[in-house]
Amino acid sequence: MSNYKDIIASVKDTRGGIIEAFHALQKEYNYIPAEAFREAARVFKLSEAEAYGVGTFYSYLSFEKRGKYIIRMCESAPCHVAGADEVLKALENHLGIAVGETTPDGKFTLELTECIGQCQVTPVITVNSDPIGNIDPQRIAEVLAPFK
Numbered sequence: 001m002s003n004y005k006d007i008i009a010s011v012k013d014t015r016g017g018i019i020e021a022f023h024a025l026q027k028e029y030n031y032i033p034a035e036a037f038r039e040a041a042r043v044f045k046l047s048e049a050e051a052y053g054v055g056t057f058y059s060y061l062s063f064e065k066r067g068k069y070i071i072r073m074c075e076s077a078p079c080h081v082a083g084a085d086e087v088l089k090a091l092e093n094h095l096g097i098a099v100g101e102t103t104p105d106g107k108f109t110l111e112l113t114e115c116i117g118q119c120q121v122t123p124v125i126t127v128n129s130d131p132i133g134n135i136d137p138q139r140i141a142e143v144l145a146p147f148k
């Protein structure tokens with residue numbers, strides 16, 4: 001895993017400033033770890049309150065710990081009709097967490113998403129943005145096994 005100091009240093013002269021750093025950190029870790037956040041504030045000469053204010057303006061940035069793999073259940077109408085609720089329950093049971101939570105080992109975070117344009121294979125989940133279609137509750141263990 002790249003060192004957060006290197007990630008921040010690599011973007012410190014770009015136009016986007018601290019937002020570029022937040023973006024690059026989130027890409028690497030799926031969220032912005034606290035120590036990396038403090039380092040970014042220091043490098044870009046902002047107080048932590050200012051840096052946090054900038055970061056929270058962008059809703060896609062997360063300052064909460066998230067897992068290595070972000071599992072998202074599509075909750076738009078076509079997936080809903082195709083049984084998304086049952087798949088979501090199976091995901092929660094299998095992972096032992098509710099939507100919005102991260103497993104204690106830091107591997108998985110469970111979230112919801114709007115339609116991702118794969119309605120021909122509903123219901124659909126994504127793992128770090130890669131879609132997996134025609135999912136059913138019985139397949140959850142098999143589908144997630146490679147990420148364990």
Ligand code: FES
Binds near residue numbers: 075077079118124
């Ligand atoms: S509604 Fe789920 S992918 Fe389109």
